[in-house]
Amino acid sequence: MLMFVCKQGQPIRLKGFDMNHPATHAQGKPQAIARIRRQYPYNNVVMIGDGITDQEAVEATGGADIFICYGGVVERQNVASRSDWFVRSYDDLMRCLKRYKVAMVGSGAWACAAVRMVAQSTAEAAQSPASCFEPEVTMWVHEEKHSGRNLTEYINEHHENPVYLPGASLGENLIANNDLIETVRGADLIIFCAPHQFMHGICKQLAAAKVVNRGAKAISLTKGMRVRAEGPQLISQMVSRILGIDCSVLMGANIAGDIAREELSEAVIAYTSRDAGVLWQQLFQRPYFAINLLADVPGAEMCGTLKNIVAVGAGMGDGLGIGPNSKASILRQGLSEMRQFCKYISPSVRDDTFFESCGVADVIASCYGGRNRRVAEAWCQRRMAGDQLVSFDDLEKEMLNGQKLQGVLTSDEVQEILEARGWELNFPLFTTINRIIHGEVPPDMILRC
Numbered sequence: 001m002l003m004f005v006c007k008q009g010q011p012i013r014l015k016g017f018d019m020n021h022p023a024t025h026a027q028g029k030p031q032a033i034a035r036i037r038r039q040y041p042y043n044n045v046v047m048i049g050d051g052i053t054d055q056e057a058v059e060a061t062g063g064a065d066i067f068i069c070y071g072g073v074v075e076r077q078n079v080a081s082r083s084d085w086f087v088r089s090y091d092d093l094m095r096c097l098k099r100y101k102v103a104m105v106g107s108g109a110w111a112c113a114a115v116r117m118v119a120q121s122t123a124e125a126a127q128s129p130a131s132c133f134e135p136e137v138t139m140w141v142h143e144e145k146h147s148g149r150n151l152t153e154y155i156n157e158h159h160e161n162p163v164y165l166p167g168a169s170l171g172e173n174l175i176a177n178n179d180l181i182e183t184v185r186g187a188d189l190i191i192f193c194a195p196h197q198f199m200h201g202i203c204k205q206l207a208a209a210k211v212v213n214r215g216a217k218a219i220s221l222t223k224g225m226r227v228r229a230e231g232p233q234l235i236s237q238m239v240s241r242i243l244g245i246d247c248s249v250l251m252g253a254n255i256a257g258d259i260a261r262e263e264l265s266e267a268v269i270a271y272t273s274r275d276a277g278v279l280w281q282q283l284f285q286r287p288y289f290a291i292n293l294l295a296d297v298p299g300a301e302m303c304g305t306l307k308n309i310v311a312v313g314a315g316m317g318d319g320l321g322i323g324p325n326s327k328a329s330i331l332r333q334g335l336s337e338m339r340q341f342c343k344y345i346s347p348s349v350r351d352d353t354f355f356e357s358c359g360v361a362d363v364i365a366s367c368y369g370g371r372n373r374r375v376a377e378a379w380c381q382r383r384m385a386g387d388q389l390v391s392f393d394d395l396e397k398e399m400l401n402g403q404k405l406q407g408v409l410t411s412d413e414v415q416e417i418l419e420a421r422g423w424e425l426n427f428p429l430f431t432t433i434n435r436i437i438h439g440e441v442p443p444d445m446i447l448r449c
């Protein structure tokens, strides 16, 4: 670097060169670019400058991909004429940076707590001209009435979802829309967080409308799976297959209400493309929401799905009035069967995934604080009190005000796989929970499996 001592703004004396700086020797700039490429996962590197060595850094092997000549300080015709683009203003440069448009598909408790974080991030990023996110975020709402009016209208007026996440401000830059197609149209980053039983219909609708951008990226926050004749299909696989786009997942010990209150929580983003993982991390990470990146989509997603069955089992145990030792044995056996199921379905699932927030931490959070646990506890208490007619469907309606239980459905889906493959004996806890749900064995069998 040239170093000047300035007096009243005028350069008066050359002090010397920093001889270690890559820009002070031949081929230094291409070398610096090569170093940047090694350090970061960028696909394209753009060189911006006004000197001939800046322009030459594009021509060197491993150098930048394109050259923008900046004429805001000095205009050099020989450099400008060899540039890919010539600008005189910094604002022109900033305007051409890609800004991702974000859409959320879902508007339940977790969808709202998650989109609240996203809207915080995009609003904050908008303060910088170099932000890569559009500040406005759209959210698809499965329409219903609230106090005699459309929930969507209420959310847009009050910036709050009073049905699914009361008391949490979602942000003025969050725009609710009851039209799924219009919500997703033109989005670059699509977040899926609808209950898993609705995800196939949602994907089919989006595919039929041909509304998803070819280069769009998706992330699924949905915990659940679909069972087909050939076996299980994870939601991320469904999104990728039906919509033809990359799909990461965000999974963890994430009770929606606690995160909306900004209590410290952790999650993992599991990715197939690291670039996508880094981008999603930028969008979701908040001072109270720490994210680890993980290259294990099936492991993280199956953990998030299967722990809902374990939470139903833990709730049954609570309903029976068991103490901490017995409850811990349900959690331990549950985690062990989760791991076994993951390995049977996808042998490449990593062991360390089970020690991440999506593994043991989500088992603990859900088995102590989740909806599956709470409803299963009530169901068990009613059964033990002699009410043989009470069903999970009834209690879901009675206790959850429109929120959806995932554990009971998931238990049926997993059981279908265990039966089809003759694996029931290897999964005594999962199988017993399913039999208790269907009244084939009494609730206290949970302690004898």
Ligand SMILES: NC(=O)C1=CN([C@@H]2O[C@H](COP(=O)(O)OP(=O)(O)OC[C@H]3O[C@@H](n4cnc5c(N)ncnc54)[C@H](O)[C@@H]3O)[C@@H](O)[C@H]2O)C=CC1
Binding pocket: 106, 107, 108, 109, 110, 111, 112, 141, 142, 143, 164, 193, 194, 195, 196, 198, 221, 222, 223, 224, 254, 255, 256, 257, 402, 403, 404, 405, 406
């Ligand atoms: N609530 C939580 O704390 C967490 C939930 N999750 C997962 O996130 C996913 C979504 O759950 P939440 O956001 O909590 O939702 P929720 O269970 O709070 O709400 C249900 C949502 O489904 C919508 N809905 C009802 N009928 C529908 C239909 N026919 N088609 C489409 N949508 C319909 C409702 O309008 C509502 O938005 C689930 O897979 C859940 O396991 C994951 C982490 C935490």
Ligand SMILES: O=C(CO)COP(=O)(O)O
Binding pocket: 223, 252, 253, 254, 255, 256, 311, 362, 365, 366, 369, 370, 371, 372, 373, 406
């Ligand atoms: O997934 C969850 C926490 O991580 C929420 O679980 P519940 O659906 O049981 O509340």
